[in-house]
Amino acid sequence: MLKDAVIASPGAAAGTEAAVDVLVSGGVVVAISDPGQQPNSAAEVVDLAGRWLIPGLWDHHVHFTQWVIRRQRIDLTHTGSAAEVLGLARQAVQRTPAGKTVVGFGFRDGLWPRPARLSELDAATGDHPVALIAGDLHCMWLNSAAQQLVGVRTDETGILREAESFAVMDRFGDPADLTLQDYQDAAQAAAARGTVGVVDFENADNTALWPYRVAQGVNQLRVEAAVWPDYLAQTVDAGLRTGQQLDDSGLVRVGPLKVISDGSLNTRTAWCWEPYSGLDSSLPDACGGPTVPPQQVRELMRTARDAGIDAAIHAIGDRANTEILDIFEELSMRGSIEHAQLLRWEDVERFARLGVTASVQPEHAMDDRDVAEVYWPGRTDRSFPLRSLEEAGVALRFGSDAPVAPLDPWLAVAAAVSRSRDGRDPWHPEQRIAVGAALAASSGGRTEVSVGGPADLAVLERNPYLSTGDQLRSMPVAATLLAGRFTHRAL
Structure with missing residues (x-):
């Protein structure tokens, strides 16, 4: 009691x-x-x-293994230029044994005064492999030694973006090197912030891995284990459905299908209706573009729907959100749009009408506010429009996208309520929501x-x-x- x-x-x-x-x-x-x-x-x-008692909190969007790995990487989150990143990379190489790859995480190059240069990274790091992962996970900066290690070649920037980056990212931080204790420590840290559950969108065989981890003592959290396209067929063949219990303790359940439909704002690969500021509108990628073509997304979602598996589709750009809402409407399907970051006003109402959940990461608004004003000027009033979504009757769920932001639901609550961080003026304060709404979005809808x-x-x-x-x-x-x-x- x-x-x-x-x-x-x-x-x-x-x-x-x-x-x-x-x-x-x-x-x-x-x-x-x-x-x-x-x-x-x-x-x-x-x-x-x-003391005060509330429903336990959920992080509705994490990449748990990447979060565990991030805790062991060089922190680049506070850098604001290539020069600052190079300084930290140089220091890391000096203290790292020969032959061991240096991996950093958290840079955001969208507003760097000067672009990345492979020659500068090589000069700072020599023949020691160095892989630096962006804070939004959508690109990497690799020196020549790291490129040779994984068999890729970049242009003069040294940057790999989107699919090319995703293809080699796991080579720089093998999940097989992690121990159960590493997972327990991360889960315990989450519990210490009032977290009782996560939706894990790690690109892995989550429905098999999580029951094993829980049985081995990683039992501080409930887990909804998402299904990626590479694992969809085996999940369907096994007869698994969203919400189905996967372990004896009742902590692990089948989550939704996860598909990444477009890129990110920082990399200007989020798929938008209008060109990014500063890009020639005649260029084929001036508006970003799809990562997975809509027709392929449609077929994946149809397969999932017919098997009783919900969908959780990554869409950041306003056109990507329109396209994914179109597919949800066509298929009469349940699920969420993950991020729902840049929206057209006419699509806000569609979320509610179609019963599609907006699974948003409010702390990203604090991370992206400056780059949004540069790349999306005149449109940022519809970036993270939380109040408009709430007033339209859209179901909101909050998460961190850890490791993009820390696995701490209170950061999402604070960002949604204040639209501010580090003493800055609120960004589009008209889109702030009340504490109760933010807590409900961070606790699966439980209000008390x-x-x-x-x-x-x-x-x-x-x-x-x-x-x-x-x-x-x-x-x-x-x-x-x-x-x-x-x-x-x-x-």
């Missing part, structure tokens, strides 16, 4: 919330009562001493702890409904429970 808990609610006024006792049994909340009203039982009593709901809970040191954006970012989490079992406890 959780004694003296305060259930966080948007309707309660500050200082008027009454403490309650919350009885948990069999993985669910079975009773909520005034203090001292529960009969004596053998259940453990944990005194929350007036209630009887009959799962005992997937987070215990907070601060009332989230009275917190500023910065306070939400750093929200102290005292405990996390998964089906009534503590996965994090600091009280």
Whole structure:
């Protein structure tokens, strides 16, 4: 039993919330009562001493193995130029044993004062293989030694983008080198931020890998295991359907089909209706373009639909979103658009009408606000239009896209509520949403702890409904429970 808990609610006024006792049994909340009203039982009593209780949080879009690997890579997230990246790469080479590849993560080259140059990277790193992965995962900067290692050749920039980059990225950080302890540490860190579940979009055989990991003790999270096109046929042949339980503990379920339909804003490969600023409109890629052609996406989605598998389709550009909504409408299919970053106003209503979930990463708005103003000037009012989506009745789900942003749902909540970070003025503040809506989007739609709901809970040191954006970012989490079992406890 959780004694003296305060259930966080948007309707309660500050200082008027009454403490309650919350009885948990069999993985669910079975009773909520005034203090001292529960009969004596053998259940453990944990005194929350007036701390705040909310539904546990989900990260609805992660690449879990890439997140585990990122924790072991050189951090390039705070760099703003090629020169800064080269300085960190040079330092890393100096402290790395010969023969071991240096891998970095997190640069964003969209606004660099000068473009990347292979000759400069080679001069800084010599014959030591160096692979630097962009923060949006859609390109890599490889020196000549790294290119030779994996058998690719780039132009004078040293940059590989989109499909060419995806084809070799796993060569620089082999998941086979990771241990179960690495996965446990990452899952434990997520639980310490109030996280109870993730939707894993790793490009791997997730429906086989996750039951094994959970059986081996990586059991701090629920997991919806997504299916990529390369694994769709075997998933269909096995008779697996979205929502089907995959392990004895009930922590792993089959997730949706994942397809990447276009690129990213930073690389100007997101598929848009109008040309990117500064690009000749006569060029074939002036508007970006599809990564997987719409007809191929359509066939994959049809196969999934007929097998009872939902779809989760990556679409960032406004034209990509239009095309994918067209396919959802044609197939009368359930699912989500992942990112839904750049939208036409007429498509906002279509999300609601078609019942398509907008699975958004609000922290990306903070990462992309400057590059959006340069590449998408005059249109950024419809970039991450969260308030418009909410008012239209669209189901919102929030995630991080870890490792693109950290696996921490509070960052998504804070970005959605404040549209600000690092003390900057809010970016398009008219698209801010309320704390309650942001928490619901980060907890699978659950708005409040209630009887009959799962005992997937987070215990907070601060009332989230009275917190500023910065306070939400750093929200102290005292405990996390998964089906009534503590996965994090600091009280």
